[in-house]
Amino acid sequence: MKDYFLPLAGADEIGASSYFLKIDGVNILLDCGARKHAKITYPNYHILLEQQLDSFDQLDAILISHAHYDHIGSFYSIAGSAGNVKIFATKTTKELMKLQLIDFERSINVNENEKIRKIKLQQLDKIIGNIIELPLMTTVTIGTCKITLYPAGHMVGACMVGIESKDKKLLYTGDFSFHTIQGINAIKLSGYKPDYLIMNATYGYKYGDSKGFDYKGLNKKIATILKNGDNVLLKSTSIAKEFDLVYALRMMKIGVPIRTDDQSAHILNAFFNLGYDVNQEYMKKDDWNEVRNHQHILISQTEKEGYVNIIVDRYSLHASFAELLNMVYLCMPKAVYVVHAHVQKKVLNFMDDLRDQGRYHGKIIQCHNEVTYELGRSCNEI
Template identity: 25%
Template sequence: MLKITKAGNHGILLPQLSIGLDYSGSKAEHVFVSHGHADHIPWKNRGTVYATPPTSSFMKLRGVKYEVQELPFQKTLETENARITFYPAGHILGSAMTFVESDFGNLLYTGDYRTPPSPATEGFELPDKSIDTFITEATFSLPVYKWKSYEELKAEVTGFVQEALNNEYTPVFLAYNLGKAQEIMFLLKDLVHPIQIHGAGYKLCEVYEEHGFPLGNYESYDRDTCEGKILICPGSALNNGFASNVKKKRIAYCSGWAAMEARRSQLTVDKLIPLSDHLDFFELIDLCEKLQPKITYITHTPNPNVVKHYLDERGIPSQFLDMAAGPND
């Protein structure tokens, strides 16, 4: 069986194979990066780092200085001790699940993932093999988190824009600069209405365009010309003066956390749209049931015992992969 060590707050180490997964430590010869969000990028590195081509581009744009080896989906890399293959994770563009095969057994590490996948990604695909060890995030780990269909969410996003514009309000979406912002733009591109995105998100949009995901009629945010356009920014930007000169605006918060009505008063927004780039609770349980791994490790979750309870009921062995230590330490 593969030994697994949770490397503090950043990454997983497979010590028998000298392999790190989203890992920033010094004990891995080979490190595989699941996607371009900052909490998964190895900012300190001493080994060879591999990522999909879009993730490599995002890493460079976000300030990574070391060389990244590009590994396309479903192209297997062989090291001295293992065979490693990336599979599309459906989370953001370039996001990958890492499948590791070795003499100690195999392992599927999800990173962050979504199924059904975001339409602004390469999709979602699993290895066509039985899984020994499954490491899954469980960000939305309660049964209250059940997402609407893609069609319903697209209708909410476009409907919010149309209603705001029809009433001479400027529509503003609160969304992460990488992934969520571009998904919203992808959903709105057919409206052909000008979009302005926060500057930090704007520079990342080119990667989507380069990989075949058109994002519509967009430009970088300009305070002097933003009124009447569709605006997209992270929530923190509003506190720093984003569109503060626009008096008539409607604000929508887009996140899986929007499934909780309390967020409306916490954030002072006009609409909550539960558009998540993670899978919901029931999709997580269903996927574990489909895979039937020998062991499932649950990570990145405030409620591991709830997930474990549902998996126990289905006869699927599982345990929490603590942020501070791995099960084999």
């Protein structure tokens, strides 16, 4: 029986990550993302019906790596069409998905009828309720395949997906990073050695480091604004990055009250309910009339009058150029299938480095959207 890998989107682009895998006759969807600022929002799921499946009901499993919209944005569409498919994610990812998807649907359907929106949210709530929470380092069996979620770094709840069939092992990294911060599980593979590595390579075509939160720079900006007598608004448009922000603030010495607006309070409360250490003082409401009449800091997802705004979305914990090489050397697979990368010509890339260093002798395949690859063989071998 032949095994196939088919990127529906998110292969030679960064966004809309969605990858179909047929292994030992088990039909698996790895992530179901979307594009936020593009003419075509969703992956081409119809190609599955044209080439691989008779209906979406034949999907056996959907595996979610983490709760960023470019990995979950089309979840409502495909999961709602797939009947009794088993869906797996970590508990944190499951809890964050509803918040993230509500925000994503609102941003791409700004003129949607309120009644339709309400019905969709009810349906979304039901589908998310069907997600099976799979703890990290725990194995579940689907058909003849054993599936294990490994810590990925990157953001809270993020995981890599290990799939072991009768005769091969595979690892899908999703977005990952060897570096980590408070509250995020660092990468841990516990000796798992895949034959095939499907690797997200955000920084694969340029030298770039995984960017950490610039605590000192942010602290200096806040101090300057407060010294001038102004109020500060810290704007984050990402749910996960808002979590990073509250950890950053805890490390700083700030002499004014910090509060959140209703939307940000809802997000931080979700993290608190998941057991993360979030300062409850930030979400207080009973003293707001007093606080707003004095100098203060507000955490919000939208800009507001009366504040000096600082956008804090620069944070991006992805594997650096060097970390991509390290992942290959750590796994030493028979083949690396490269996805989640802007393919740029005439730019030094990590695949050239792999060849030049001479330490890795397996296949390196830059994948492309809507091209089917037989695992172990390649029509696009680099």
